[in-house]
Amino acid sequence: MDKILIKKVADSVDRFTHWLDRYGETSYDHQSFFASKMGRSAKALYYRKPLLGTMAVAPMIFCEAFLPSARQLFWKPQRFPIADAHYAMGFAFLAKIHGEDKYYQRAVHFLEVLKETRSPGYDDYCWGYPFSWETRTGTMFGGTPLITTLPYVYEAFSQVYAIDGDQKWLHIMQSIARHAFEAYRDIETGPGAASCGYTPAPDDPCGVVNASAYRAFLLTKAGIELGEPHYLDVARKNLNFVIAAQNSNGSWYYSTDGARDFVDHFHTCFVMKALAKIEQLTAWPECRPVLDRGVRYYVGQLFDPDGLPKPFSKRPRMTVYRRELYDCAECINLSVLLRDRHPELEGVLSKVVAEIIARWQKADGSFRARQLLVGWDNVPMHRWAQSQVFRSLSFLLSRELNADKNAPANAREVLKSQSAELEQAPRVHGN
Secondary structure, X not given: OOHHHHHHHHHHHHHHHHHHHHHOOOEOOHHHHHOOHHHHHHHHHHHHOHHHHHHHHHHHHHHHHHOHHHHHHOOOOEOOHHHHHHHHHHHHXXXXXXXXXXHHHHHHHHHHHHHHOOOOOOOOOOOEOOOOEEEOOEEEOOOOEOOOOHHHHHHHHHHHHHHHOOHHHHHHHHHHHHHHHHOOOEEEEEOOEEEEOOOOOOOOOOOEHHHHHHHHHHHHHHHHHOOOHHHHHHHHHHHHHHHHHOOOOOOOOOEOOOOOOOEEHHHHHHHHHHHHHHHHHHOOOOHHHHHHHHHHHHHHHOEOOOOOEOOEEEOOOOOOXXXXXXXXXXXXXXXXXXXXXXXXXXXXXHHXXXXXXXXXXXXXXXXXXXXXXXXXXXXXXXXXXXXXHHHHHHHHHHHHHHOOOXXXXXXXXXXXXXXXXXXXXXXXXXX
């Protein structure tokens, strides 16, 4: 990536951290329209009786499309554990890059918050959404642990533990991994393959592909870091399910249940990101061909004619937006992980990063949430996806500034040197 864009990334991250200080750590959410009892009832009706339910959810969909700030009429600002985990990881990256205690302390702050916001009623540490969420199978109540949240929290504790070696983080890592190993149902789907539940519910139907990908990654990472080989045995089964669930064209449906056969951008990234991390941890050979097929589909089918992430290659329904910040954040994560093997992702990465800094980041430092059919959704939502884009840009910056083995150990010297070079470069109008 060229030096000008790296400097812009560093400036972008800095502006965002100042915005976060001013804005605070609670926010509205993508699901705020449907988090209240009224919203959940409307959504439940939609699942039971689609025609009548469409009329019930129409006011929320209209607001989502044309009046995003109306979220405040439907629900309240909340703290989101998955966002706190992303913020902890982002600040941990900055602590390693800059060697400054203030970033480390911010990472620790978010871990301390996570300690206090764990799901109640469980022996081990676990987290989910703070709101109740209506699904096809009923209400998922706030605080229900989710296998799609756990890996991020585990990574956050692991990342800070690698910095300070504090044993209290290790104990929480052990607890998270134990919960992930013991609490989630597995359904055998083939020889040596099993799909895991999304929640610890004993009747969870399983089949959600990214859920098994997340658990495979978490148990692989924990099995290696914590010296628990039996975690790896279960991880291999979930991994084998994900591999078998890949379609011949390289895509993955959201679920193998036959009902949710859409293909979208960020869930595709979730699956491939988990596979890429597993391969880096283990060098298991079965990951590579699956990732190669996945990247071909991803690059060919999940970008629009402008070369920017598009939400779906196969839609489940009509959508009220053109582009999604969450897609951009996960595109950056995946591209950083796989660009060395797939050079086409380097161009994708540069284009997406330049786009979100130039057009999505607002003057106050926060990011727009969505590009709607008309206008923008400018409501800053920590889970959707302020925290994810902060973490992804910090991850990118970490990789870029540590890529040169001869670079100064303190990244501030790198950025200072690059800034001096840029000051001497000819100005280009419009940049």
